[in-house]
Amino acid sequence: MAEDKMRSGGSAIIRFFADYVIILPIVLLMVIWTIIAPNFLTYNNFMNVLRQVSMVAILAAGQYFMICTGFIDFALGALVGLCGIIFSKAMVDWGIAPIPAAFLTLLVAFLCEFISGTLITRFYLPAFVATLGMMYICRGLCFVITNSYPISKIPQSIAWIGRGYIGKLIPWPVAIMIIVYIIVTFVSKKTKFGRFVYATGGNREAAHLSGINVNLITMCSFLLGGLFSTITAIILVSRLNSGQPSAGNGYEFQAVIACVMGGVSLSGGKGKAMGVILGAIFVGLLTNGMTLINVDSNWQQVVQGVVLILAITFDVYKQRRQANSK
Numbered sequence: 001m002a003e004d005k006m007r008s009g010g011s012a013i014i015r016f017f018a019d020y021v022i023i024l025p026i027v028l029l030m031v032i033w034t035i036i037a038p039n040f041l042t043y044n045n046f047m048n049v050l051r052q053v054s055m056v057a058i059l060a061a062g063q064y065f066m067i068c069t070g071f072i073d074f075a076l077g078a079l080v081g082l083c084g085i086i087f088s089k090a091m092v093d094w095g096i097a098p099i100p101a102a103f104l105t106l107l108v109a110f111l112c113e114f115i116s117g118t119l120i121t122r123f124y125l126p127a128f129v130a131t132l133g134m135m136y137i138c139r140g141l142c143f144v145i146t147n148s149y150p151i152s153k154i155p156q157s158i159a160w161i162g163r164g165y166i167g168k169l170i171p172w173p174v175a176i177m178i179i180v181y182i183i184v185t186f187v188s189k190k191t192k193f194g195r196f197v198y199a200t201g202g203n204r205e206a207a208h209l210s211g212i213n214v215n216l217i218t219m220c221s222f223l224l225g226g227l228f229s230t231i232t233a234i235i236l237v238s239r240l241n242s243g244q245p246s247a248g249n250g251y252e253f254q255a256v257i258a259c260v261m262g263g264v265s266l267s268g269g270k271g272k273a274m275g276v277i278l279g280a281i282f283v284g285l286l287t288n289g290m291t292l293i294n295v296d297s298n299w300q301q302v303v304q305g306v307v308l309i310l311a312i313t314f315d316v317y318k319q320r321r322q323a324n325s326k
Contacts, residue, residue: 022261022278026285033289040292047171053284054173055080055232055239057277059248060255060262061184062228064276065221067259068188070201070268071127073225075116076255078138080248083109083233085142088151088243091158098158102234109226112138117222121215135252142245151243162238173235177277180231185273197221201268250301257283257304260311267319283307 033040059076066073083105090101112134119130164172188194199207200217208214236247262279264271286307290300 020263020272020275020278022263022275022282025261026278026282029282029285029289033285033292037289037292040289045288045292047169047174049284049288050174050177050281051171052288053280054171054177055235056251056254056258056283057177057280058180058228058235059232059251060258060276060280061180061273062225063252063255064184064259064264064271064273065188065197065224067256067264067266068197068201068268068271069218069221070204071120071218071221072131072256072266073113073116073222074128074131074252075112075134075138076225076229077248077250077252078135078142079109079112079226079229080233080236080251081142081245082112082138083230084237084247085145085151085243085245087230087234088154088237089145091155092151092153092243098155102230105233106227106230109230110223113222113226113229114219117219120222121218139249142247146243146245148245150245152241154237154241154243158234158238159241160238162235162240173239176231176235180228181273181277188273193217193220198269201270203269253308254280254283254304257308257311260308260315265319266312266315 030041039045059080063073063076086108087101087105090096090104091098094101096104116127116130116134119125120127161172161176166172166175188197196207196212196217199210199212200214204214207217232251233248237243240247258279259271259276260266260279261282262271262275262277264276264279283304286303287300290303295303
């Protein structure tokens with residue numbers, strides 16, 4: 001009996017690390033940065049990392065649903081920028097209160113993602129083409145609406161969202177990130193929608209034959225991308241105290257890195273929400289450590305690109321190995 005419990009406990013640990021293999025690189029990275037940069041392992045720095053990570057992690061939650069469905073949305077970063085501009089302009093130039101401005105921003109995000117989803121599900125455009133086109137549209141609108149100038153004089157009533165703390169200990173963006181992932185984890189594991197997302201990404205034709213409305217699931221995944229883009233944009237506007245036309249630049253790729261590093265398969269149908277947040281933390285720790293040792297920002301992008309390639313290569317290798325073992 002005791003041996004059976006030990007075996008089951010050992011297999012549970014093995015499954016845990018198989019699902020969250022990203023924990024090992026995180027620990028290794030923390031050890032390396034602690035040795036190289038003594039000021040890395042401090043509470044303030046760690047909270048700073050989590051606050052920086054929070055926006056990419058929240059956006060990655062939207063990317064997570066889309067990748068699990070079998071697609072990648074390259075427009076999310078630009079959509080964050082557009083949402084930030086709409087939210088800022090609504091409050092500053094149109095005199096709309098923050099809450100109605102947030103709902104207006106959400107409607108704009110839904111419209112953009114609805115167009116992308118429709119192009120894919122109804123007109124059968126490749127997701128790469130539809131979302132890349134939407135990325136250019138959103139980024140272009142950011143500069144057209146603002147004439148390439150940032151929107152300032154943001155109301156102080158929203159300052160707490162991006163710069164405030166809970167009990168002077170936990171930044172609000174971190175708390176929002178935690179709440180988002182509690183909900184996302186529940187939805188992905190415990191609801192019919194979550195099961196349908198995995199089924200759609202795993203085998204779209206089989207899911208359709210089993211009665212799942214795969215187009216509706218795809219559209220809902222894109223709309224979730226719009227929701228999380230809006231949340232990210234509001235936090236970013238509050239934190240920067242302005243609406244920047246270049247805001248969110250590169251966020252879509254950081255979100256993909258977080259998903260892939262967290263174990264979400266680019267082939268669709270596989271991955272866990274908590275792995276995504278761990279992947280985002282890895283990216284945040286990597287960037288923070290390089291900043292502390294004064295690595296040039298351009299070289300940081302090079303390193304992030306290398307990490308993305310390695311993560312995708314590992315994912316492809318793992319998928320091929322699993323396919324060959326069947």
